[in-house]
Amino acid sequence: MPEHALPEPEVAKEWLRTMMTIRRFEERAGEMYAKAKVGGFLHLAIGEEATIVGSGRALRDSDFLISTYRSHGHAIVRGTDPKRVMAELFGRVDGTSKGRGGSMHMFDLQKRFMGGYGIVGGNLPIAAGFALASDYQGADDVTLCQFGDGASNQGTFGETLNLAALWRLPVVFMVTNNRFGMGTALERHSAVTDLHKRGEGFGVPGMQCDGMDPLDTYHVTTEALRIAREERRPMLVEALTYRFRGHSMADPEEYRTKEQVEQWRARDPLLTFGDRLVAEGIIDADERTQMDADAVARIDEAVAFADASPHPPPESLYDDIYVLGGQVRGWYSLDERSPEPHKGEDERSMAQHDAADATPSTGEIPQQMTQAVEDN
């Protein structure tokens, strides 16, 4: 891997700061999980910060980033406040997805962080859809689609790469090769282990980067984005990285050796990149310590914020299933006609009111429905 010159000092410091924020965030998230503040599955990206920050910083603000179920860092690198990411983990109303999605389903439309997705490989077609829309609308934006080595075995990988190449869509596929699909080693799940080569047969050229080095990841991703943007050719970038923790918090890690983990830990991007900034005089040891303390403080604030954020009110259970108005005047389910009026009826009467304002004729059915409930 080539040795790249450091970017401007403020840029280099921001990269380190963001990697520290993600690391401290993930560590605290793990602690909060152990304290049962966080439920469900929790997939931590500790060890993968250079891949996240290097690729994330190659994007323009108007580009789209779409990720997987290991996506706290992706939200943070796009500028989503860690408070809102932590609140989502806590299942609170101030979470990025109002507590509906949890760890695996972060989303921030304003930052064009287009979501974490819980279905392995499910995000690739959606990424190509963003690229299709950008292309159709004549926009200059590129979509960066991140997924793991395990996802490269899904049917959507081949289908989407083929279509993206066929239609010359502005999308960069980035396989975050952390060497394991859950507990199955790369060599045991993929006949071809040079994953960047797996796009060639679909017409998608591959590139490889050192995912433990934010600089190399940045440069390779930048070039891939340029090709996708200017030449309208999708690219496949393989980032070689490693997760220091298990697949999720429920992982005894019986599938890998301590020695392997230690070898990769020696390449910890926070250590190597931080050391380099010190060696090249961008920061000194004290500033480095202070930056880390600031990251810890920031995450402390995020935890306090999440803890103070209210639980979603029970009456919000049915919110946001449908866009109301248009063809949907209420929420529809089997028990909507139960004798007790409930949220669905409230929404319907609201929608009825709105509809009556807009087009008087469409209020008729909701009225019938409300009447039917009253009749009961």
Add this chain to the structure above:
Amino acid sequence: MAIVRYRDALNQALREEMTRDENVILMGEDIGVFNGAFKVTNGLLAEFGEKRVRDTPISENTIVGMGVGAAMIGLRPVVELMTINFSLLAMDQIINHAAHIRYMFGGQVSVPLVVRMPQGAGHQLGPTHSHSWEAFFLHVPGLLVATPSTAADAKGLLKAAIRDDNPVVFIEHEYLYGQRGEVPDDGDHVEDFGRAAIRREGDDVTIIGISRMAVTAQKAATVLADEHEVQAEVIDPRTLRPLDLDTILASVRKTNRAVIVEEGWPHGGVGANLAALIQEQAFDDLDAPVGRVTGADVPMPYAKNLEEIAYPHEQQIVDAVLATFRDA
């Protein structure tokens, strides 16, 4: 009124909506150069060009997923799947993604996507091309489900589906594609979802027919009137999500008898669902158990004689209706 074939009514809907809104694009297998496996998209490539009428590879899950992504950021894609059986390849994108994205991301985005697909038996297409699966999609919160049985509804509901901000599974019927019907030709014909149609009025029994079975039910109603002096009221729900249960319940309260007819399988079917709703809401009004007529509980066989007995015809509906009078 103009007399139009069901497939041409769909074609008109697509053409009119593409003309009205440049964000409407079509994707599907052989919808362009081939003009569509069932010719629904006939002529649209020539009229709108390759940018808006996109022939795709055979990759159902991915083309639906691309529709999801494109819909999330401003387009209104209409994806055609060649038969409803192929929709199973795209179930991940239809359910885990199209239906859930708005909810799981806290309402930040909507998915104004239409996925069109034909269903139904009768052409000896065998066990992988002939099923009727509206029940699969009816099951899913977040989806709208349309099952038009007339040319007018095919056009009006498809136009409404394209304009709606929710993901819509739009279920056409292979038998109906060639059927003619009256379609209003005065301006913009849009039909509301959630509004059942009373196809025939009657006081003695309510027959609810889904998709093509709304047509078969009307034929059965004629037999019932001519040969058995039973006046059946035939209701076509037209959309299953949202469902116009009020019209169905009002009819059942009048007739005191209900028979539900669908082409799909009996277990966990539309009829099972409707029967539960009717008995929950109108138990005291019923003079007989709610009857169901469904497709046979088998994969659709190829042999013509077996296929014929594997989906409902008029006589089974007549028999089911008469059975509700047995103890009267």
